[in-house]
Amino acid sequence: xxxxxxxxxxxxxxxxxxxxxxxxxxxxxxxxxxxxxxxxxxxxxxxxxxxxxxxxxxxxxxxxxxxxxxxxxxxxxxxxxxxxxxxxxxxxxxxxxxxxxxxxxxxxxxxxxxxxxxxxxxxxxxxxxxxxxxxxxxxxxxxxxxxxxxxxxxxxxxxxxxxxxxxxxxxxxxxxxxxxxxxxxxxxxxxxxxxxxxxxxxxxxxxxxxxxxxxxxxxxxxxxxxxxxxxxxxxxxxxxxxxxxxxxxxxxxxxxxxxxxxxxxxxxxxxxxxxxxxxxxxxxxxxxxxxxxxxxxxxxxxxxxxxxxxxxxxxxxxxxxxxxxxxxxxxxxxxxxxxxxxxxxxxxxxxxxxxxxxxxxxxxxxxxxxxxxxxxxxxxxxxxxxxxxxxxxxxxxxxxxxxxxxxxxxxxxxxxxxxxxxxxxxxxxxxxxxxxxxxxxxxxxxxxxxxxxxxxxxxxxxxxxxxxxxxxxxxxxxxxxxxxxxxxxxxxxxxxxxxxxxxxxxxxxxxxxxxxxxx
Numbered sequence: 001x002x003x004x005x006x007x008x009x010x011x012x013x014x015x016x017x018x019x020x021x022x023x024x025x026x027x028x029x030x031x032x033x034x035x036x037x038x039x040x041x042x043x044x045x046x047x048x049x050x051x052x053x054x055x056x057x058x059x060x061x062x063x064x065x066x067x068x069x070x071x072x073x074x075x076x077x078x079x080x081x082x083x084x085x086x087x088x089x090x091x092x093x094x095x096x097x098x099x100x101x102x103x104x105x106x107x108x109x110x111x112x113x114x115x116x117x118x119x120x121x122x123x124x125x126x127x128x129x130x131x132x133x134x135x136x137x138x139x140x141x142x143x144x145x146x147x148x149x150x151x152x153x154x155x156x157x158x159x160x161x162x163x164x165x166x167x168x169x170x171x172x173x174x175x176x177x178x179x180x181x182x183x184x185x186x187x188x189x190x191x192x193x194x195x196x197x198x199x200x201x202x203x204x205x206x207x208x209x210x211x212x213x214x215x216x217x218x219x220x221x222x223x224x225x226x227x228x229x230x231x232x233x234x235x236x237x238x239x240x241x242x243x244x245x246x247x248x249x250x251x252x253x254x255x256x257x258x259x260x261x262x263x264x265x266x267x268x269x270x271x272x273x274x275x276x277x278x279x280x281x282x283x284x285x286x287x288x289x290x291x292x293x294x295x296x297x298x299x300x301x302x303x304x305x306x307x308x309x310x311x312x313x314x315x316x317x318x319x320x321x322x323x324x325x326x327x328x329x330x331x332x333x334x335x336x337x338x339x340x341x342x343x344x345x346x347x348x349x350x351x352x353x354x355x356x357x358x359x360x361x362x363x364x365x366x367x368x369x370x371x372x373x374x375x376x377x378x379x380x381x382x383x384x385x386x387x388x389x390x391x392x393x394x395x396x397x398x399x400x401x402x403x404x405x406x407x408x409x410x411x412x413x414x415x416x417x418x419x420x421x422x423x424x425x426x427x428x429x430x431x432x433x434x435x436x437x438x439x440x441x442x443x444x445x446x447x448x449x450x451x452x453x454x455x456x457x458x459x460x461x462x463x464x465x466x467x468x469x470x471x472x473x474x475x476x477x478x479x480x481x482x483x484x485x486x487x488x489x490x491x492x493x494x495x496x497x498x499x500x501x502x503x504x505x506x507x508x509x510x511x512x513x514x515x516x517x518x519x
Contacts, residue, residue, distance in 0.1 A: 009050030010275060021237040022147050028235070030226040031114070032180045033218035035081065037514075039078040042178040047212045049285065055213030058285040059428070059447055061455045066269055068187055068206050069095055070393060076102035079111050082174040084221050086116045088169065088429075092125060098260055099189055100132075101253040107137035108250070116225055118170040119145040126150070126238060133233050134246040141230040143170040144301050149238045168301040170224065171429050171440040174217055181329060182209045182216035182217040183298070185427050186416045193414070196265045202414035203331075203390070203463065207427045207445055210285070216293040220443060227298035288459035290448025294428065296441040312430045312442045319424050319446060326353035328419040328460055334358035334410070335372030335433035338379075345383030355386035355466055359413045361507060362498035371507050372433065380475035386415070388469045391484065398509030413463070416444070425452045470497055 037043055062068045076099070077082055083106050090096055107113045115132070119142040122129060126149045135142040146166065148154030159166060175183040178498055186207030187193040195201050209217065224230060260266050294315040320327055327347060328406060336344065347354050361370050381387055390413045420427040428444015430436045463469055466485035469495070473481050482493040491497070496504055 014162065017348055023145065023231045023235040023237075024233065025228070025235065028232060030099050032222045033084070033142075033176075033215075036179045036214075040101055040178050040180075041101060042075065042076050042080070042180040043247065045078075045182045048460055050287070050348050053287060053289075054214065056287040056289050057209060057213040057291045058451060059213075059288050059291060059445075059449065060426075061452060061459075062183070062185070062206040063455075063459055065193065065204065068204070069099075070196035071183055071206075071270060072099055072100055072175050074182070075175070075181050076106055078091075079106050079177040080109070082112045082176075082373040083178075084112075084116075084174070084225075085189075086170075086221055087121075087189055088171045088173065088176040089121045089188035089190060090117055090119045090125070090190075091197075093130070093191045094263065094265065095191050095194045095196050096189050097256050101257050103138070104135070104250055104253050105130065111137060113138045114221075114225060115139075115140045116143060116170075116221070116230060118143045120166075120169050123149060124154070126233065126236070127241065128494060129233050130238070131241045131249045133242065133400045134241060140233040141225060142227045143224065143231075144168060145231050145236075145283075147236075149236055151225060151229055154289070163417060165302055167439055168280045168303065170298070171228075171289045171436065172220075172224065172295070172443045173429050174221055174443070176214065176218055176221060179218050180210060180214060182214045182281050183207070183428075184209070184416055184445065186429055198410055200392075202281045202412055205415040205417055205427050205489055206460070207447075208285070209291070209445070213291045213293060213445065220293065220295045222349070224298045224441075229298055229301050244408075258315045267390045274475035286449055286451050288449045290450070291441070293445045294426070294446055295443040300441045308438045310430075310442070312428065315446055316418060316426055316430075319420055319426070320347065320418075323352055323420045325421050326355070326419075327380070327421075328413050329354075329356045329432065330358075330413070330417040330460070330463075331356065331416055331432040332359050332364070332414050332416070333366065333369045333431040333433045333435075335369060336376060336380075337372070337434065338376065340432065341376040341379050341383075341385075344380060344385050348384040353386070353390065354384070355464075356380070357388045357390060357413070357460065357469065359472060360391055360428075360498065361368075361496040361503060363412045365412050367503060367507055369433065374507065377472065378474065378480060381472060381480065384433055387472040388464045388467045389472060389482070390463055392469065394447065415459075419453055419456050419460065422453050422457065423450050423517070425456050427456075 062071060085103065103113050107210055122142050123146050129140045132138050144165065146155065146158050159164065173184060173186065173188060183206050186204045187206055191197040192201050223296050266507060277283060294312040300309045302414060344354050357375060361367065364370050377387065390516060392411060406423050416428055416430055425447045426443060426444055430442035430444055436442050466483065470482040470484040473483060479494065482497050484491050484497065
């Protein structure tokens with residue numbers, strides 16, 4: 001009888017999915033970026049910053065989490081024409097609600113606001129997004145949406161019936177103000193990305209861009225916004241919000257801003273926001289002609305083109321193929337597979353220094369992903385690839401205080417970057433794993449700038465120091481050993497340092513399960 005009950009549940013789940021109506025796709029109106037002009041504050045600021053070389057783009061590496069928040073908040077506050085936001089995750093926490101409030105205030109000023117969110121995160125926030133969409137100056141679209149808008153059974157049944165579609169997600173991140181300034185990189189919207197979480201924060205990277213490259217970022221936004229996978233939130237058969245709910249949302253947003261003003265995070269941000277206003281704070285931005293946007297087509301979702309469908313990976317591989325000295329890779333989720341590992345070893349064999357920084361088992365927020373990396377770790381080390389694993393540790397006097405304004409207890413690597421020959425720099429959303437290269441859409445920029453490369457190298461040198469990361473070495477006897485420094489003393493570990501026994505056992509067991517293609 002127990003088995004019969006289970007079979008009955010499985011039989012009913014597909015019926016539940018059919019009860020969820022597909023969104024109405026007729027008559028959706030396309031919209032596009034508004035060309036920049038010269039009459040807004042951001043127009044004037046960017047024109048003044050770029051100076052006499054209109055072909056050069058302004059590029060700033062945004063390492064500090066608090067500044068990453070402040071750049072977004074200050075450009076939203078300064079926008080007078082348009083704001084476009086494209087994200088994989090947007091949390092309803094302190095910073096998520098503050099930035100949502102900035103968008104609402106901009107809409108109240110008459111700014112056109114477009115919000116595009118991947119539905120893996122947005123489904124649970126459907127009602128609040130639908131209410132925001134009531135505003136005459138706000139439009140919200142959901143990328144690759146679920147048909148069911150609430151409930152665990154509907155969610156589970158859709159995964160059973162539509163897993164091949166739903167397993168592909170939009171991982172892009174872009175914030176574009178007045179089509180003049182764009183911020184792209186690895187950060188989603190949420191406390192852990194901006195150093196506001198009291199528990200654990202990410203070490204992450206963005207780039208703030210101005211100049212001709214911003215038009216490319218806006219074009220990719222328009223491509224995604226107008227694709228058949230982007231569905232207006234108003235097109236679902238779900239509870240329609242009442243007009244009064246919009247004013248209530250605006251009032252709650254204002255109240256949240258007032259309450260947040262007393263938090264330690266916002267108080268600590270005041271000076272940061274002043275320094276980052278309109279991207280004119282020192283140090284001045286780099287003026288670079290060689291800036292290329294690497295972005296996957298929105299059609300990668302729903303396609304079965306494998307690694308060949310990743311334009312971002314293709315662009316990176318082309319840059320690495322012509323490297324002459326070294327390739328430094330930062331990837332929090334690093335699952336190169338046998339093919340990718342062999343390619344990195346071949347790069348070593350042709351005379352390159354190849355080094356990889358990823359999360360340690362103790363630091364990663366997705367332990368299952370670590371199994372895919374652990375499966376090829378010995379192969380990489382044997383082939384001469386340098387391996388560094390960032391430790392989970394509290395922010396302190398060692399330089400990691402920039403991770404968190406609130407002083408969280410831990411940190412996890414979330415930056416996605418590549419440094420090639422002390423000249424080429426990639427910063428973006430793509431991890432070197434099958435989920436990024438095969439399943440999800442990604443984006444990033446490839447910048448030809450020795451000055452930017454030097455900035456990224458300083459970040460590399462900091463995080464790969466023995467205080468913050470373990471160096472994984474293959475001993476002559478074939479054993480892997482982790483070398484680092486704790487409390488000023490050298491440490492040598494013969495198993496994953498700082499990871500609990502249960503976590504180590506769990507990952508060991510998972511290594512027997514063939515799940516690499518989903519990591």
